[in-house]
Amino acid sequence: MSENNRVAKLAQRPVGAVKRDDFLIEDEPIQDPGPGEFRVKLAYISLDPAMRGWMSDGRSYVPPVELGAVMRAIAVGHVEQSNHPGFAVGDAVTGLFGVQQYAISDGAGVAKVNPEQAPLERWVGGLGMPGTTAYFGLLDVGQPKAGETVLVSAASGAVGSIVGQIAKIKGCRAVGIAGGAEKCRYIVDELGFDAAVDYKAGNLSADLKSACPDGVDIYFENVGGEITDAVLAQMNPFGRIPVCGLISIYNATELPPGPKNLRSILVNRLRMQGFIVFDFIKRYGEAVDALGTWHGEGKLKMREDVREGGVDAYPDVLNDLYTGRNFGKLVLKV
Ligand SMILES: NC(=O)c1ccc[n+]([C@@H]2O[C@H](COP(=O)([O-])OP(=O)(O)OC[C@H]3O[C@@H](n4cnc5c(N)ncnc54)[C@H](OP(=O)(O)O)[C@@H]3O)[C@@H](O)[C@H]2O)c1
Structure with missing residues (x-):
């Protein structure tokens, strides 16, 4: 020692x-x-x-x-x-x-x-805090229904990768936003997402539209900033936006301008709700059991x-x- x-x-x-x-x-x-x-x-x-x-x-x-x-x-x-x-x-x-x-x-x-x-x-x-965050944020806050399109940002990361895979387990279409071709390939080819959008490629709005031809029912927010504005334009009526994180602003010395496209929240009657995983502390066991089971069955890669x-x-x-x-x-x- x-x-x-x-x-x-x-x-x-x-x-x-x-x-x-x-x-x-x-x-x-x-x-x-x-x-x-x-x-x-x-x-x-x-x-x-x-x-x-x-x-x-x-x-x-x-x-x-x-x-x-x-x-x-x-x-x-x-x-x-x-x-x-x-x-x-x-x-x-x-x-x-x-x-x-x-x-x-x-x-x-x-x-x-x-x-x-x-x-x-x-x-x-995946079997700890980030996994439980994905579990409660998507299932409790997002309330996905089979057939809906779930879009998640920071999709190759600890939380985002689990969100997309749970979306698939629940019968949804999973689309991820990630930085760079390698991360985009990973979430589709290895994790089984239906599509990926590389936000660094320079065509974010057009690429989102083609990756989500039926619009977005749930946007699992991990980053904030310009990505949020681009996604708001693709939301379907009565969509949900669990606000999990805003990593693009964590190091900011001044707050960036707010989302410009609040009109989408109004006309689509969206529900945007922040959450902190600690809110669900009494139910951690439920999440860890489910994540562990899916992981053991090979449905959840980490x-x-x-x-x-x-x-x-x-x-x-x-x-x-x-x-x-x-x-x-x-x-x-x-
Ligand atoms: N609410 C809660 O209780 C809770 C709990 C855990 C985590 N979170 C939040 O969940 C989010 C993801 O956390 P994580 O632990 O899973 O981290 P992670 O996704 O494993 O790593 C962070 C990723 O964020 C992306 N990123 C960084 N700066 C960015 C920017 N300016 N614009 C777009 N993407 C950017 C990067 O991916 P790319 O290479 O794809 O850009 C980076 O790999 C964070 O916002 C975190 O605060 C919230």
Whole structure:
């Protein structure tokens, strides 16, 4: 066992994209768990677009990470020392363990996972928070009906890839928006989407129209910005827009102009509804069971983009999410 715990603490609130200087990355002594606690040796840290928001001071759905605190992160690893009756040495667990190598926990918000069912990193991806986000966002907020067209942005990513595949399982037509030919080919050829639109190819509106000849019934929003305006023009009457994320604006220093095409919401009587996966926390078990079953049946494919470099690589690797340099669920090996 190494002597120290490498840890990334938030040193200052980033402006724009995160920088190495926004974090204090240092060694600390590894702590022993107190009564009722256990220590987890983390294996993979989940890098999520929401992290950028957690660093900012401002009203949100969770309080910001305090300056000087360990950066908040979902992670997965193994219990290596325990004074907790519910968690034994060797248990594989996920929870909000932070950007570090070792975490002390009292078990709050921690779930056991089964590494024999799927590799450890998948439990922070398609079988973890991003998968449950796709499940509740599409099924509860979007309410798809067989035969409808479901369009999703950031479609090759952790959430989007699962949204499109669940849409197919539910008998819908799945169309994805992604950046670049390789990601577009992947979602159609490997994940079974019906069509893909490369938003970087320069013909977004025309390409959306030909990929969705019957219009769009559900637009699963992951990015915001110009893509939203282009999609609004293709929505069908009584369409639904679950607003899951707006990654195109997370690093913005000034808010971009709002969607121009609000007229589409009016004339098509659209329902646009934001949601946060934590709203569904009491039903996580239902989602993980369904995702695990579909995954086991080969109906739900999952891809992780695992990065090396440990805790020190955190700021640089995180930035890859906002430029599309990740391909699949981004995780950092620690
Ligand atoms: N509401 C919730 O509870 C909840 C929970 C989890 C995630 N989310 C949201 O879900 C979205 C996807 O998250 P994820 O974890 O699955 O990440 P991801 O899709 O695996 O990675 C992010 C992707 O976003 C795309 N992207 C980045 N900047 C963009 C831009 N300016 N315009 C268009 N696309 C851009 C890139 O794909 P391309 O290469 O295709 O551009 C990138 O690969 C995020 O908005 C996130 O905040 C919400």
